[in-house]
Amino acid sequence: MKRISILGATGSIGRNTVEVIGGHPDKFRVVGLAAKNNISLLESQIRRFRPEVVAVYDEAAAERLRKKDLHVEICSGEEGLVRAATLNNADLVVSAIVGSPGLVPTYEAIRAGKDIALATKEALVMAGGLVMAEAARRGVRVLPVDSEHSAIFQCLNGRDMKEVEKIVLTASGGPFYRKHISEFEAITPEDALRHPTWDMGRKISIDSATLMNKGLEVIEACWLFDLPPEKVEVVLHPQSIIHSMVKFIDGCVIAHMSVPDMKGPISYALSWPGRFDAVLPALDLAAVGELTFLAPDTKKYPSLLLAYDAIRTGGTMPCVLNAANEVAVEAFLDRRISFTDIPRVISKTMSGHKVLKSDSIDTVINASNRAREQAREIIESQESRVKS
Amino acid sequence: MKRISILGATGSIGRNTVEVIGGHPDKFRVVGLAAKNNISLLESQIRRFRPEVVAVYDEAAAERLRKKDLHVEICSGEEGLVRAATLNNADLVVSAIVGSPGLVPTYEAIRAGKDIALATKEALVMAGGLVMAEAARRGVRVLPVDSEHSAIFQCLNGRDMKEVEKIVLTASGGPFYRKHISEFEAITPEDALRHPTWDMGRKISIDSATLMNKGLEVIEACWLFDLPPEKVEVVLHPQSIIHSMVKFIDGCVIAHMSVPDMKGPISYALSWPGRFDAVLPALDLAAVGELTFLAPDTKKYPSLLLAYDAIRTGGTMPCVLNAANEVAVEAFLDRRISFTDIPRVISKTMSGHKVLKSDSIDTVINASNRAREQAREIIESQESRVKS
Numbered sequence: 001m002k003r004i005s006i007l008g009a010t011g012s013i014g015r016n017t018v019e020v021i022g023g024h025p026d027k028f029r030v031v032g033l034a035a036k037n038n039i040s041l042l043e044s045q046i047r048r049f050r051p052e053v054v055a056v057y058d059e060a061a062a063e064r065l066r067k068k069d070l071h072v073e074i075c076s077g078e079e080g081l082v083r084a085a086t087l088n089n090a091d092l093v094v095s096a097i098v099g100s101p102g103l104v105p106t107y108e109a110i111r112a113g114k115d116i117a118l119a120t121k122e123a124l125v126m127a128g129g130l131v132m133a134e135a136a137r138r139g140v141r142v143l144p145v146d147s148e149h150s151a152i153f154q155c156l157n158g159r160d161m162k163e164v165e166k167i168v169l170t171a172s173g174g175p176f177y178r179k180h181i182s183e184f185e186a187i188t189p190e191d192a193l194r195h196p197t198w199d200m201g202r203k204i205s206i207d208s209a210t211l212m213n214k215g216l217e218v219i220e221a222c223w224l225f226d227l228p229p230e231k232v233e234v235v236l237h238p239q240s241i242i243h244s245m246v247k248f249i250d251g252c253v254i255a256h257m258s259v260p261d262m263k264g265p266i267s268y269a270l271s272w273p274g275r276f277d278a279v280l281p282a283l284d285l286a287a288v289g290e291l292t293f294l295a296p297d298t299k300k301y302p303s304l305l306l307a308y309d310a311i312r313t314g315g316t317m318p319c320v321l322n323a324a325n326e327v328a329v330e331a332f333l334d335r336r337i338s339f340t341d342i343p344r345v346i347s348k349t350m351s352g353h354k355v356l357k358s359d360s361i362d363t364v365i366n367a368s369n370r371a372r373e374q375a376r377e378i379i380e381s382q383e384s385r386v387k388s
Numbered sequence: 389m390k391r392i393s394i395l396g397a398t399g400s401i402g403r404n405t406v407e408v409i410g411g412h413p414d415k416f417r418v419v420g421l422a423a424k425n426n427i428s429l430l431e432s433q434i435r436r437f438r439p440e441v442v443a444v445y446d447e448a449a450a451e452r453l454r455k456k457d458l459h460v461e462i463c464s465g466e467e468g469l470v471r472a473a474t475l476n477n478a479d480l481v482v483s484a485i486v487g488s489p490g491l492v493p494t495y496e497a498i499r500a501g502k503d504i505a506l507a508t509k510e511a512l513v514m515a516g517g518l519v520m521a522e523a524a525r526r527g528v529r530v531l532p533v534d535s536e537h538s539a540i541f542q543c544l545n546g547r548d549m550k551e552v553e554k555i556v557l558t559a560s561g562g563p564f565y566r567k568h569i570s571e572f573e574a575i576t577p578e579d580a581l582r583h584p585t586w587d588m589g590r591k592i593s594i595d596s597a598t599l600m601n602k603g604l605e606v607i608e609a610c611w612l613f614d615l616p617p618e619k620v621e622v623v624l625h626p627q628s629i630i631h632s633m634v635k636f637i638d639g640c641v642i643a644h645m646s647v648p649d650m651k652g653p654i655s656y657a658l659s660w661p662g663r664f665d666a667v668l669p670a671l672d673l674a675a676v677g678e679l680t681f682l683a684p685d686t687k688k689y690p691s692l693l694l695a696y697d698a699i700r701t702g703g704t705m706p707c708v709l710n711a712a713n714e715v716a717v718e719a720f721l722d723r724r725i726s727f728t729d730i731p732r733v734i735s736k737t738m739s740g741h742k743v744l745k746s747d748s749i750d751t752v753i754n755a756s757n758r759a760r761e762q763a764r765e766i767i768e769s770q771e772s773r774v775k776s
Contacts, residue, residue: 154640157545163663165670235674245645250655251668252542257633257641267638275551280639282553285681286623293673 002270005032005053005087005114007105008096010041012201013119013145016262017094018045020270020279028270034084034097034105037061046070053087055080057101078104085109092270095120096145098203099326100368107131107361113138117269119145121220126319127364128223142224143269148217149224150265151243151256156225167225168245169217170237171296174209177236181300187339189332206329210342211296215307219318222311229311234304236294241283258283302343306350315355316367323371324349331379341382349375390658393420393441393472393502395493396484398429400589401507401533401650405482406433408655412664422472422485422493425449434458441475443468445489466492473497480658483508484533486591487714488756495519495749501526505657507533509608514707515752516611530612531657536605537612538653539631539644544613555613556633556641557605558625559684562597565624569688575727577720594717598730599684603695607706610699617699622692624682629671646671690731694738703743704755711759712737719767729770737763
């Protein structure tokens, strides 16, 4: 019986995790649940799994949930998330909080010796060096939940990394890979939220449309598999059937495929080193017919280059990239900036940043907060320019 | 230093093996070479590698080679092949004799405790049960050299077979997968020898055009990976980039890819469990553009169904399938029967066969010889019908 705490239980990954776990009551017990503010869904999860501790990030929502009298400890704020992440009773923490708020709980879970099923790529993008060093020190397994990294993990299957030439992350290309670059300026949030192959949250859908999602995944992959950025390639593959590949020194390539469904990688992180039965429908390639591939057009997707720049620069730069992107995506969803402004805001924020060594979580968080402010200022100054 | 004996040294696989070995003089020493009758090529291989024993199947050719005074033991006939296969000094035997003459030397190499790099699929098609049981008994490794089986072997990478749902062998479909069935009758040997993606010998090129090659590979895979035929699927994939796949119980698929070049699987069998550097050019999927897949049309390719029938029936039936196919392909290359007669001859030969348990190599060889006679009779009776 594996005892699990789920951080981000009401999000897209969290809900899928709950579904997978619910199918294997003999194998898992949910001991902790944490969410931002969706207490109605959280309530039904509490009634179903009877965890020991529940954390609600939003204080007011936590207070409302406490009034429901659910006979469970309900904590709140970042402190609450950390409590759910470090439960004595948990063996594995599913880290699925969207964005930078996921960093500290994930880091604390590792410090508490919990194995991690990692969906919150920001933990590695912001503080990969610290997180992986801590995991190594505590003998903690960081199991990837992102479909690409799960694919790489499954392709590697314990092989000698000296035999690995490169890894190749596939990208669906989002909804716009066929659009001409001249049409990018006019892309609306509604256009960008319509992802062709994956059903995801809003932030990740936009990141997928800008290819920043792939950029963040490149950074995540560098940390997760201990590879320099020049060994991590990206290829567009609109059908999202091949989830990623490993190229070996002899020219052979091992690829991982399945129908695109996040239940696949989530299940694997939970079942590892085994596999569950019939998680996904069988892949019928003859029915799929064709798999296509194209090189990413970096003129259309400058965010991908910015991510490579950030990881090559190192230190606090990837953290700044991520922070500026979070702010820019929010502004785009609020219709304050255009689709093509997103990489512009990130690039300007990065240019203004003086890189520090990421030697503590505080350094990282300070850099992130400062970058958020700067990104906001860049957006505001642009708005005032537009108005005037 | 691995000491190697190459059976079928002057054939397509043998020549590639020699090339790979020649690139790693620090890792390999060629102690034995065996060929059918191409003594001019064999002579240059002898001068290059200075083996201890050379076998020439053809007695007259052996005699001519002996006159060259090459300061090497030259033996001949099947006895000679067996001598080269069982050399005291050999660690690994590359079994690459085309067709049924490869069975006995391969079997004897295993009995002598030699690890096998297996290209001669007939050894498993004819006598898979005997060969694999003997390999298990002697602790002998049978390393696949066929690109499909090497791909499966690399995808499995030691994984638990209980997690394997199915394996999927890819087939290029040969030169005719787009041709309408009504045009199949008129296919000439020249048409059939023009293979689009793989450079192979004549017999295998025809087998590839009829899909019998895939049928034989299905049988080979059943023995090599200890799977029932219903767990071995075939999908057409004209680009020959994905060499085969493993489907796992959870719906995940691991696939092996590379540019199509036999040096890949040959190198892997020799370098296993490691890999050699830069064997094949890097695979650039964006340059390839698309990979396509279609279900094999069994009306166009009845040979594939015959192979499934044969392995399901078991006993001596796969051996009979193989023998009849060898005779039919020869007759087709000699323009004595048409392309569509090939499966007809095989089917008739199989119908006339009373299945025996394959409990000894003699039983198998007798069944094979008898089937060859019957196939010849079927062809002759057809010819006399056509003439009259």
